[in-house]
Amino acid sequence: MKILITGGNNAKALKLMKAFPSHFVLLADYGEVPGIVAENYAFSSLGILNEDSIAHILLNFCITEAIDCIIPLHFFEVEPLAKSAVLFDEYGIQVLTPPADSLAEYILEEKNTFQNFAVFVRGECVFSSGAEIFVKQGEELNGVFGYNSPSDDLKLFTI
Known part of the structure; x- marks a missing residue:
């Protein structure tokens, strides 16, 4: 599987790579991006930012690069991608965000400094940096969520 993580110039994107050890990860960002290509990951530019x-x-970009799954880390990308998830799905691209109508529940307006993150795909936790085991959640829990302790409300892991 080929996974696109936006915000590739940010340390949070690099932390996410450990959640996908058996997949190829493309770290992309707007503007200049280092031209690094390795066996399991690469960096790429998304071009000039136009919100x-x-x-x-x-x-x-996903169609051109044959991306199977996209994880938006930039705050300004989350809502447009959640609203366009059905279109992406028609091209076989999974968008890891909660549904557009429930985004407000998972967005933290101020800068987040979570100690841990967990990756959920349709309610199933596929990775947790804190090694917690999360039982299956509702299918709307889709994406990367930050937390400090397992009892915290999960909020989107954005930059």
């Missing part, structure tokens, strides 16, 4: 057409830029 008005984020979903279009990312869909085009």
Whole structure:
């Protein structure tokens, strides 16, 4: 599986790589990005940032690069991608965000400094950096969520 993680120039994106040891991870960001290619990961530029057409830029990039799954880390990408998830799905690209109508529940407006993160795919926790075991959640829990302790409310892990 080929996974795109946006915000590739940020340390949070690099932390996420350990959640996908058996997949190829493409770390991408807007503007200049280091041209590094390794066996299991690479860096790539998404071009010039245009927040008005984020979903279009990312869909085009995903199709061109044969991406199977996209994890948006930039705060400004989350809502447009959640609203466009059905379109991405038509191209076989899974968008890891909660549904658009429940995003407000998972967004933390201030800067987040979570100690841990967990990756959920349709309610199933596939990775937890804190080694906690999360029981299956509702299917709307889809994406990367930050937390400090397992009893915390999970919030989207964004930059």
